[in-house]
Amino acid sequence: MENNHFTQQRIIDSEEAKNDIKHEINLRPQKFDEYIGQDTIKANLQITIEAAQKRNEPIEHILLYGPPGLGKTTLAHVIANETKQNIKISSGPAIEKSGDLAAILTNLKRGDILFIDEIHRLNKQIEEILYPAMEDYALDLIIGKGPSARTLRIDLERFTIIGATTKVSMLSAPLRDRFGIIHHLNFYNQDDISKILKRSAKILTTKINQEATQEIANRSRKTPRIANRLLKRIRDYSIVKSNGDIDLKLCQEACTMLEVDELGLDAIDREILATIIHKFQGGPVGLNTIAAATGEDMATIEDVYEPYLMQLGFLHRTPQGRIATDLAYGHLGIENINN
DSSP states (O other): OOOOTTTSOOTTOOSOOHHHHHHHHHHOOOSTTTOOSOHHHHHHHHHHHHHHHHHTOOOOOEEEESSTTSSHHHHHHHHHHHHTOOEEEEEGGGOOSHHHHHHHHHTOOTTOEEEEETGGGOOHHHHHHHHHHHHTSEEEEEESSGGGOEEEEEEOOOOEEEEEESOGGGSOHHHHHTOSEEEEOOOOOHHHHHHHHHHHHHHTTOOBOHHHHHHHHHHTTTOHHHHHHHHHHHHHHHHHHSSSOBOHHHHHHHHHHHTOOTTSOOHHHHHHHHHHHHHHTTOOBOHHHHHHHHTOOHHHIIIIIHHHHHHTTSEEEETTEEEEOHHHHHHHTOOOTTO
16 A cells, blocks of 8 residues: 655655745745845855846856755845846756757847756756757757758857756756856755744744744754745644744644654654664664655655755664664664663
8 A cells, every 4th residue: 555644745845845836935035135044155146146247248057956945946036136137937847848948048038047947857858959058059959850950050149047956966067067156055054044934924924932933943954945834834823723923832832733843853754763763673774674664665765854864863874774873762762772
């Protein structure tokens, strides 16, 4: 029987959900002075934009990479607003045919920005067409087949591509090399997450005290998207259970109901750790065995659950398998009899 843990959106999943889009647009910063965190990247981009404006040229192609939920799409919109240029949005999987790309590129005006999310998922044929477009602002299309085939070159306006990816290692070297500016977005610190929550609460017209703000920040996995999602769920809880204002007690009650603990782990995270500890004496145990024991998909465990558990130091990957650490035992309140 197929496990349904992941068929419903996890509250602490950093991937964008459909019902996030409307709310994120409302909460999305429009300018650099509204965009909290990533200070070094912001400073560099501001110099890039100002220099390009003084030269009266479009900005260079920009690649933004890092884990989901850190603000790559938001930053692309901020860049468009700061440069006062139109932004067109697409994604790697959406551009399936060369004609799709040609239609997008030929409709771009000078200075326009094309934002390509999940750019690592572009197919190789599309990449080949994109190279001269990025480098020479020209589109080389092959018309016809066989001996009668000919190449047609279409000149393009000077535009800017902003690519975003969570898996920069999957980006081909030739494509990566055509980006003049590459920035890695890092996880946020607690202070910046708290500032983001205060700004979001103000936009949502929700009163929240400092203790509750800090509590949500602690549980947000250092990710703005998760922090905002938690804030909205806790706001709903406070409206039903109280007067809509969020204090520490209401915040903790809501998080208990959502099964998100003080470090941002949910029931599935804890189940994976508990399975390794109780059923396999803390490991080492193979990924396929953990998947079978928990009913979760192997790829989901490896790509979705494990990174944060490893970041916390709760899980180690070894050639022999996964091992739960002393920190994991302590967090779950289990005595490590192996020591």
